[in-house]
Amino acid sequence: MAEYKGIVVYGELTDGKLASITTELLGCGRNLADQLKEDLSCLLASDAVGEASKEAIAFGADKVYVVEDPALKDYQSDSYIQVAEKLARDISPRAILMGQTSMGRDIAARLAFRLGVGLSTDCLDLGIDPESKLLLQTRSVYGGNAQATFSCEVMPQIVTIRPKAMTPIERDESRKGEIIATKVEIDMSKVRTKIIEKVREEVAGVKLEDASVIVSGGRGLGGPEPFNTTLKELADVLHGAVGATRPPADNGWVPEAVHIGLTGKIVAPEVYIAIAISGASQHIAGCSGSKNIIAINKDSEANIFREAKFGVVGRYEEVVPAFTRKLRELLAG
């Protein structure tokens, strides 16, 4: 029976660079590893990992396992799982941390079932039980209407963590760590899916993930037009981005890429302006990390006013243009 020790982050790259979710996972993992007095490792698997392995050390990793293979250029579960499984079996970690991302949602459960262990997805908090040393895995349930804390006695413990739920440690280039080039033979006969093409649905202007101000609209807007006019004008004044709840994306009023919520993007801007949004828990799950939520809604009983710091009760058609005008005037002066 192997001894399970250490924490490993299964990292991701975005455009060849260490993804922000991975720095968050490393921050969380560093904290857990220090409490346990064990090592923190990071797996980076791609066609070319490059400088990202050094970045992982600067963000807290003691060891970085680098797997480079042309077969890993585009993420596919059948190829990545081979790397994920091999490393888990070789290094026998106590815990594997992944992001609740497109990849994490696709591969974590496969890995858990393959290893015969439990999994908690979309965790908001991780602690260590002082007696059993097991991870206490707190996640959102019932669409964000409650939270639940789980543990699993079968090793390794696997979790996915919600983006922006954890804080990276201060980047420190002088941190020391070991980069371990690791070879995994990827059996292409086991890759049963084939990517035909990738289609980018470009969203003009500031990217949602980078925006410090987001102007977001809900079902109450009634169609695509207000997103391109009333909301866009306000966002432009504030150099912000336009977002939406799930119904506008499902109805095709806006691209899915701007859907904010439990099953869409998770954002945490300085200012989040919710327009004609009722405030369903599934939406709040995607924006509750925002510093200031501002709500404009005609229904004074709407749940969004329980989340907001400032609000106006009124029809958005009347409130928002006046709000935008006044802001433009104030920001100019």
Next chain:
Amino acid sequence: MAQVNMIVCCKQVPDPEAPPAVFKVDTAANKMTLPPDVKPVISPYDENAMEAALRIKDKAGGKITVLSLGNQLVRDVIKKPLSVGGDELVLLEDAAFEEGDSWSTACALAAAIKKIGEYDLIFCGRQAADWDAGQVGLGIAEILGIPSITIARKVEVTDGKATIERVIPDGYEVVEMEFPALITVTSELGDLRYAALKGIMAAAKKQPIIWKPADIGLDPGQVGATGRRTKLHRLFQPVKEAKCEIIEGETPAEAGANLATRLRQAKIM
């Protein structure tokens, strides 16, 4: 085109569209309680999965077997997929199936699918609206040793192959895989169609096939609460500090302008 044999997994859940205020945790029992006027529904993403299967049946023909797991499932709710075009309903229904986690649920569903035997495609919702784990579909695929594509917004079928539009952060990718395979579906695919009166009447007459753990070759200890891999310690609702400052005005427009002034004053903008 050859007919397609499909299985759709559907879960009965409390209506997730119910207002947040009605969700109350019974902390002593670690259970969610909801007032009786909140009716159970099929988990919304499972409805999208059913619609994906129906669109394939419309074009290629074939059979749809609906599979569900629980105890004392509400017949009007769980029969809904039959009323829109499902052919058969298999229920894993027993007290032993209660209080499972993703592990025990996927194991039971996979065992039932093995017993059903023939299938080309299995459809699941991307995640259930109660526990939001998003694991069961992938668990089933792993146990059955078949490929999977998650978060599909469109599914088409040609010659023993499925072509799927899978949602990714900046758009979508088009992915192909051969049968047999599993697909998890997202809301963008579209809402489940409405049932016609004829369909509702036919569904009312149809009796579900009911299997107990022994019928799928499992010991009651392997399913539900006793088959769990994860332990639930605590279900709770974080306390919210509700303190929204409502900005007023003579007219809605004036309130809007006042909001701008107030935010500037508070140095938020």
